[in-house]
Each structure stands twice: as C-alpha cells, then as structure tokens.
Amino acid sequence: MLTKFSPISTQSNLFHSELFSQLDAKDPLIQLANTINWTVFDDAFEQHYSQNNGRPSKPIRLMVGLLLLKQLENLSDERVVLQFKRNPYYQYFCGHSN
Secondary structure, three states: OOOOOOOOOOOOOOOOOOOOHHHOOHHHHHHHHHHOOOOHHHHHHHHHHOOOOOOOOOOHHHHHHHHHHHHHOOOOHHHHHHHHHOHHHHHHOOOOOO
16 A cells, blocks of 8 residues: 655644654755656556555655665665664655654
C-alpha cells in the first residue's frame, strides 16, 4: 500500500523544533534536496503500489533519497542506513522534518 508523502511543514510545534531550523541552509545536501523535484519520483513510482491493500510502504522520497545518498557518498546499504539514523542532513534530504 502506497504511503503518501507529507511535505515538510512550515507550522511550528510547541514541543519539537523543526529539523530545518537547526541546520545550515547553505549545506550542499540541503541545497540539493531543495532543487530536486521530488514529485517526479512519486508520480513515476506510485503506479507500482496498491492503493488499498497490503502493508503501508515507506515514502518514495525516503527510498529514492537513500539510494541517491548511497551513490553520492559511495556507501553500503548498512552504512547509508546508519548514517541516516545519525545525520540530520541525511534525514532532511530524505524528507524528514523533525
């Protein structure tokens, strides 16, 4: 089942600060993430997912983002997942907002 991507919200949260507000906007990964048209990937891949049955999927931006980071940084599958958990720039690049 396809999980729809929720865009990065600009609404502030009382208990959690937004991830983007803590990051350097001039970082190359932030700039790259903001220049990529992520909806192109959603439109291209959503046809391969069922809309109403099966397990919920991971967001397409997360999967595409991790593949891009893996290639850009020459990382193994395990290493890119570890870096994603540790690195807020990777998280922002893959569409996480907090």
